[in-house]
Amino acid sequence: MQTLTVELADRSYPILIGAGLLDQGEYWRRYIPGRQVLVVSNDTIAPLYLQRTLAALDGLQTAHVILPDGEQYKTLEVLNRIFDALLDARFDRGCTVLALGGGVIGDMSGFAAACYQRGVHFLQVPTTLLAQVDSSVGGKTGVNHAAGKNMIGAFYQPRAVIADTDTLNTLPDRELAAGLAEVIKYGLIRDLPFLDWIEENLPALQARDPAALTHAIYRSCLNKAEIVGRDERESGERALLNLGHTFGHAIETGTGYGQWLHGEAVAAGTVMALDLSRRRNWLEPQDVERVVKLFQRAGLPVTAPRELATDDFLRLMAIDKKAKDGRINLVLLKELGHAVICDDTPTELLRATLDAFCC
Amino acid sequence: MQTLTVELADRSYPILIGAGLLDQGEYWRRYIPGRQVLVVSNDTIAPLYLQRTLAALDGLQTAHVILPDGEQYKTLEVLNRIFDALLDARFDRGCTVLALGGGVIGDMSGFAAACYQRGVHFLQVPTTLLAQVDSSVGGKTGVNHAAGKNMIGAFYQPRAVIADTDTLNTLPDRELAAGLAEVIKYGLIRDLPFLDWIEENLPALQARDPAALTHAIYRSCLNKAEIVGRDERESGERALLNLGHTFGHAIETGTGYGQWLHGEAVAAGTVMALDLSRRRNWLEPQDVERVVKLFQRAGLPVTAPRELATDDFLRLMAIDKKAKDGRINLVLLKELGHAVICDDTPTELLRATLDAFCC
Structure with missing residues (x-):
């Protein structure tokens, strides 16, 4: 088991990572302060893991x-329906x-925890790779609106x-791949040695x-965690995590939620950002080719x-949360392993990229 | 004009109080950081004050x-519908x-501001006495659920x-009286000289x-503000503000929202708490009588x-937010002007009070 602490002053919390943790309640029940626990899951994950989770919570009021x-x-x-269950x-x-469950369950449960009686405790047991590497850190919670993704929500940290x-053994290949898109993203924005490691260990991950x-x-x-610890409320550096997301959100919204997986949209969006x-003459064609090849190997x-x-x-893209006062902020790469936030992208270059990717 | 600062570290904000402020945008536009303003109102208040508010915001994108x-x-x-309007x-x-508007508009607008894109700026222009003396301070925002009042919400401070x-000149007498219930409450819990002042100046207020x-x-x-500044998240002292509210919420919920005004329920609930x-032998019968008489004079x-x-x-009362792990916390008075939080009220005394007030 590996443990990592997300440092956020009085809202710091640990991430426990390892095989078989779900059944080992003794490691994580200490993070439940009271005696009442509502488990929120979905109809795919509940048949697989709900009974084991409830068993690990034995003795509490669940x-x-x-x-x-x-x-x-x-x-x-x-x-x-989460509020109904809490009140029932x-x-x-x-x-x-x-x-x-995955990111959707995490986002909704966290938002429900943020809002129920103006804030109760929150614990995350992510069951997808995407949720484990993305929503585990950062405290972003919320729901979608017909007019935009994640438009309604709160910053709220788990215990x-x-x-x-x-x-992850029960995770479909397509969803494992979607999670790998975010893993690759960390390498691209700030950790080139990790990118090398992923290229080498992709078969083991798959x-x-x-x-x-x-x-x-x-x-x-x-x-x-290093990024979020310095910028919890996404005023600056944290936006680096949005590499591929502005294009990606446009893909998710434009095709209707649920057609593309988030990680798939982020992969395509990342290629567009690259x-x-x-x-902008920051990357070489072979840099882009290298990343395209990795994404393709990952499916x-x-x-x-x-x-x-x-x-x-x-x-x-104009309605995306990353748009401020009409200007589009984009995360681009100065080189592989070094992302920057740009609000000065010439519209003709953006159009050229879009034209190259669109029919 | 009087100004008061609610001290909450980096979330401190001013309350401007006086006659004619609505039209004097020059005093308060400085608290709007950006250029986009959504005014949220209701179909009673909008015909009276919306155009004047929009005029005071002239030049901004409203x-x-x-x-x-x-x-x-x-x-x-x-x-x-507030999210729809923001996205439209x-x-x-x-x-x-x-x-x-009043407290409902303030609570919903504040909660919408807390949640829209995980938090935007919030400005309050309360148009009822209750909202001016209660929701102006404390950052409580939210909505009701069929199973309980204010069950879903956030702590969120205005600018x-x-x-x-x-x-208040257009406020119905019944609503002015409801606001006075909360004004009287401050005297009862911690400011006896203010209670004396209210008794003397009730005709001028009316x-x-x-x-x-x-x-x-x-x-x-x-x-x-003094109480909230010391206990923003309602872990202790802030609960003193709930004098009459545990009984009052039961009245509001039990009769169906909208039958009793909040202040009316608090007045009856306060008499029950007294x-x-x-x-409990903390108050004399004449203390209770004095307060009953003041509430009656206030209508x-x-x-x-x-x-x-x-x-x-x-x-x-068991589902009220003030209930923790099944025990009922009640705010009672040790003497007029001195409230305390009690979790040790003998059930037979509580029943005796309820029996005295119920059929």
């Missing part, structure tokens, strides 16, 4: 709520909301994150080798969806 | 949304949500509060004399609603 699986259910309306169980201010690599997965999750969370970086898309045209992208 | 008036509309569903206007992270006493109102608002906010304090109820029985109260 309740659970099972939400439908999918990004399209990440809405205020479905969120309300008559849970008070000292209760804990435990998220058992602890329990990342059991064994839960074979779900526990040691390789533990290292990849640890190093990803470490990189993210193409734009090349047009990730490297082109934009057919149905979106250049103007669709421009329209969708 | 939009507005008008919600139905009433506590029964303080729901997640209606909250979503394509407002970004730098925007400000301005609440123009400033603008309390224009002239807006005649809406601007100087008397300005003083009452200032002194109420000062008392609340009766219980007398049964406030001093008895529980007929439809609630003792057991209804006990059931409703």
Whole structure:
């Protein structure tokens, strides 16, 4: 088991990473302050892991709520079912909301914990690679709105994150690949040695080798924690984590939530951001080619969806949260392993990238 | 104009109190950091003050949304209309949500500001006495759930509060009285000289004399700010502000939201809390009588609603946010002007009070 502390003053918390943690409640029950726990899961994950989770919580007062699986259910309306469950169980201010599932369950459970009685405890048990390396760190919670992704939410930190690599054994290949997109991202923005390591260990990761997965999750969370620790509320440096996300969110929104996995959209969006970086003469063509090849080996898309045209992208990117007072902030690479935030990208270069990727 | 600063470290903000402030944008526009402002109001207040508010914001990019008036509309569903309006206007992270109305508008606007893109700026222009003396200070925002009042929400501070006493000229007498219940509460819990002042100046307050109102608002906010400044998240002392509220929330929930005004329920609930304090031998019968007389002069109820029985109260009070791990915390008075938080009230005394007030 590896442990990492996310340093956020009085909101610091540990991430426990390893094989078999789910059944080892003795390691993580100490992070549940009260006696009431609501387990929130979805109809894919609950049949696999709910009973084991409840068994690990034996002796506490537990309740659970099972939400439908999918990004399209990440809405205020479905969120309300978590509040219904908390109130049905008559849970008070000292209760804990435990998220058992992927990013959608984590985002909604965390937001519910942030809002229930103006804030109760929150524990994350992420069961996808994406959730383990991304939403484990940063405290971003929330739901989507018909007009935009993650438009409604809160910054809210968990008491602890329990990342059991064994839960990845039931993860479909497509979702493992989507998680790898974010792992690769950490290498690209600030950790070139990690990028080298991923290129070398991709087969072990794809074979779900526990040691390789533990290292990849640890190093990803470490990189993210260093950034978030310096910029919790995303006023500056934290935006580096959005490499590929402005394009990616446009893809997710433009194709309708649930068509593309988040990590898939981020992979394609990252290639677009790298193409734009090349047009700014910061990257060499072979840098872009190297990353395209890695994404392809990982089974990730490297082109934009057919149905979106250049103007669709421009329209969708303007409403993205990263847009401030009308200007588009983009994360680009000065070189591999070194991301920067740019608000001065010439529109004709952006159009050139979009034209190259769109029909 | 009187100004008071609510001291909360990097979230400190001013309360401006006086006659005619609404039209004097030059005093308060400095508290709007960006250029985008969404004014949230209701269909009672908007016809009276929306155009004047928008005029005071001349030159900024404004939009507005008008919600139905009433506590029964303080729901997640209606909250979503604020998000719709923000997204329709394509407002970004730098925007400000301005609440123009009473407590319901303030609570919902503040919660929307807390959640929109995980937090935007918030400005309050309260137009009821209750909102001016209560929700102006403390940062409590949120919506109701069918199973309980204010069950979903956030602590979120405004950039400033603008309390224009002239807006009270259009306030119905019943709502002015409801606001006076909270004003009287500050005297009861910690400011006996203020209680004396209210008894003397009640006619001036009821005649809406601007100087008397300005003083009452200032002194109420000062008392609340001192408490909140020491206990922002309601872990201890802040609970003193809940004098009458545990009984009061039971009345509001038990009769269905919107039947009793919040201040009316607090007045009746306060008399119940004082009766219980007398049964604990802390107050003399004449202390209770003095307060009953003041509430009656103010036009406030001093008895529980007929439809609630003792057991209804006990059931409703157990789900109240003030209940922790099943124990009921109650705010009682050791003497007039000195409130304490008690978790050791003998159930038979509580029952005796409830029996005395219920059919």
